[in-house]
Amino acid sequence: MNSIIKVENVSHVYSQGTPFQLTALDGVSVEFEKGKITGLIGHTGSGKSTLVNMLNGLIKPTEGRILLDGKDIWEKPKEIASIRYRVGLVMQYPEYQLFDETVREDIGFAPRNLGLSKEETEERVLEAARFAGVGDDLLDKSPFELSGGQKRRCAIAGILAMRPEVLVLDEPAAGLDPRGRREILGGLCEYVNKNDASIILVSHSMEDMALYCDNVVVMNRAKVYRTGTVDEIFSDADSLVDIGLNVPAVARIASELRKRGVDLRGTLYTVDGVREAVKDYIRRYGK
Amino acid sequence: MISDITLGQFFPGFSPLHKMDPRMKIIAAVIYIAAIFTANTPAAFALMIITTFFMITLGRISFKVILKAVKPIIFILIFTAIINVFLTKGEGEPLLAFWVIKIYKEGIIRAVFMALRVVILIIGTSVLLTYTTSPIALTDGIESLLSPLKKIKVPVHTFAMMMSIALRFIPTLIEETEKIMNAQKSRGADFSSGGLRKRAKALVPILVPLFVSSFKRAEELATAMECRCYRGDKNRTKLKALSFKARDFFAFLIFSAVLTLVILSRNTDALIGIKHRVLDIVFYKL
Numbered sequence: 286m287n288s289i290i291k292v293e294n295v296s297h298v299y300s301q302g303t304p305f306q307l308t309a310l311d312g313v314s315v316e317f318e319k320g321k322i323t324g325l326i327g328h329t330g331s332g333k334s335t336l337v338n339m340l341n342g343l344i345k346p347t348e349g350r351i352l353l354d355g356k357d358i359w360e361k362p363k364e365i366a367s368i369r370y371r372v373g374l375v376m377q378y379p380e381y382q383l384f385d386e387t388v389r390e391d392i393g394f395a396p397r398n399l400g401l402s403k404e405e406t407e408e409r410v411l412e413a414a415r416f417a418g419v420g421d422d423l424l425d426k427s428p429f430e431l432s433g434g435q436k437r438r439c440a441i442a443g444i445l446a447m448r449p450e451v452l453v454l455d456e457p458a459a460g461l462d463p464r465g466r467r468e469i470l471g472g473l474c475e476y477v478n479k480n481d482a483s484i485i486l487v488s489h490s491m492e493d494m495a496l497y498c499d500n501v502v503v504m505n506r507a508k509v510y511r512t513g514t515v516d517e518i519f520s521d522a523d524s525l526v527d528i529g530l531n532v533p534a535v536a537r538i539a540s541e542l543r544k545r546g547v548d549l550r551g552t553l554y555t556v557d558g559v560r561e562a563v564k565d566y567i568r569r570y571g572k
Numbered sequence: 573m574i575s576d577i578t579l580g581q582f583f584p585g586f587s588p589l590h591k592m593d594p595r596m597k598i599i600a601a602v603i604y605i606a607a608i609f610t611a612n613t614p615a616a617f618a619l620m621i622i623t624t625f626f627m628i629t630l631g632r633i634s635f636k637v638i639l640k641a642v643k644p645i646i647f648i649l650i651f652t653a654i655i656n657v658f659l660t661k662g663e664g665e666p667l668l669a670f671w672v673i674k675i676y677k678e679g680i681i682r683a684v685f686m687a688l689r690v691v692i693l694i695i696g697t698s699v700l701l702t703y704t705t706s707p708i709a710l711t712d713g714i715e716s717l718l719s720p721l722k723k724i725k726v727p728v729h730t731f732a733m734m735m736s737i738a739l740r741f742i743p744t745l746i747e748e749t750e751k752i753m754n755a756q757k758s759r760g761a762d763f764s765s766g767g768l769r770k771r772a773k774a775l776v777p778i779l780v781p782l783f784v785s786s787f788k789r790a791e792e793l794a795t796a797m798e799c800r801c802y803r804g805d806k807n808r809t810k811l812k813a814l815s816f817k818a819r820d821f822f823a824f825l826i827f828s829a830v831l832t833l834v835i836l837s838r839n840t841d842a843l844i845g846i847k848h849r850v851l852d853i854v855f856y857k858l
Contacts, residue, residue, distance in 0.1 A: 302636075304583055304584070304585075338754065341758060343754045343757060343758065366757075366760060366762065369757060369758055369759075369760060370760060373758070374758040375758075376751065376754065376755050376758070379755060381748075381751070381752060381755070381781050381784075381785055382752060382755035382756060382759070382777075382781055383781065384776065384777045384778075384780035384781050385777075394756075394759050394760075394761075394777065395759040395760050398759065398760030398761060398762070399760055429784065443759055444758065444759065447759070447760070
């Protein structure tokens with residue numbers, strides 16, 4: 286596997302030595318494949334967010350290493366800022382980070398920090414706005430005038446403007462309607478394809494995972510529970526249910542049908558896949 | 573990072589000190605402070621130190637935490653001690669005389685007493701009021717103690733509510749600040765380098781979102797409170813009604829005893845001196 290980020294035996298403990306001590310990560314080793322979309326799922330408190338904040342150096346692991354393209358990101362602690370341009374992190378509810386007078390300037394914050402020229406900043410702003418689905422008519426508005434979904438897109442554009450090699454997104458579609466979700470996630474896929482970038486996507490929505498991801502990492506109680514391709518993870522729905530996670534609703538239906546003797550074959554975790562499988566079943570057994 | 577601040581942090585627990593009524597803790601703290609400032613003999617200070625140790629063990633607070641609480645004031649402590657040593661003029665021969673600097677015995681005693689006073693003041697009040705009392709219990713206690721002021725139309729409940737809301741949102745604000753800082757760092761913001769101007773400017777991307785979300789949160793909270801028919805303290809009952817228990821009276825007795833002992837141990841010369849002065853004034857007026 287050609288991995289872009291390699292997490293090696295990483296542990297992290299918050300507030301060590303106080304009554305609030307909390308082990309957020311416990312000896313986690315995992316690899317994220319280059320040019321692919323990897324989903325990260327797990328319960329609240331399973332260590333997802335801590336892991337995600339480590340990938341671009343916001344949190345330094347108490348133990349272990351994180352390799353970006355084979356190099357330890359903490360090798361030169363003073364140059365950690367350069368890692369943050371290469372690994373773009375979109376946090377949960379990123380609309381809270383908007384601050385500038387216009388959308389254009391807010392998206393241009395990262396390129397300006399990178400020290401790019403005015404022309405190049407403008408070019409990047411337009412490009413990022415296009416990927417994130419921020420319309421040209423919004424660019425000169427104040428970010429505080431926008432609707433919730435527009436703010437979210439604007440904030441995501443603010444990260445895309447750095448042209449990161451790896452894009453880490455923590456629940457980018459939380460709280461959006463289905464159409465908003467599709468637009469944002471679709472735009473991100475387009476960005477990955479155009480720039481040969483990789484995505485790490487944290488989400489609670491198994492439907493989104495099944496639709497957009499290539500690989501899935503499942504976390505449970507500060508440890509990596511399972512890793513594999515979407516096929517491998519979702520075809521074994523029971524092990525996800527065991528740790529209290531959901532599987533896509535169609536996958537549950539398919540799994541119930543199979544338990545009752547309906548012999549479905551094929552991808553059984555997306556709506557399209559199950560539809561084909563049912564059609565195929567009907568074809569095979571007739572009326 | 574920011575969340576590592578210890579001074580003024582509550583450590584949940586079930587020690588006798590945690591179980592004490594917050595009103596009695598406030599009263600005890602007042603008595604304790606009075607005793608500290610009345611103490612002026614080595615014996616009285618020894619008694620105060622013993623009382624403080626007793627409170628630390630009773631509250632089951634680790635000494636590491638105590639050290640952390642004292643750390644921020646060490647500079648002030650050393651500074652005042654030095655000033656006291658050099659500037660206090662005493663009777664008799666100076667212990668050390670060098671050029672214009674003269675150190676007297678009184679100066680050293682005063683510096684030591686002063687430092688001791690500040691240290692045990694900080695330790696005692698934090699053990700009693702912040703480490704073992706949750707902020708909510710504390711405001712409840714303050715509200716209850718100040719409730720006689722309601723008679724003269726002081727909005728005690730409103731003040732207490734404002735205080736508990738403010739206290740409640742300190743951790744939230746810290747968390748929020750950290751989140752926004754991380755978000756801006758992810759966009760390459762740099763808060764730790766450059767001159768004063770540059771650093772002040774670097775705060776804008778933090779402060780603007782922080783203000784926006786605080787106002788939003790305040791409005792949401794107000795709406796939520798109104799939805800649940802909040803209208804001040806009218807007909808409001810409490811889930812945890814405060815009540816004095818035997819241990820509270822016992823604590824009151826101990827602290828009163830300490831204060832009495834400290835007063836009795838005071839330099840009698842000074843007491844006599846004060847008495848004379850009072851008498852002089854009285855007679856002079858007559």
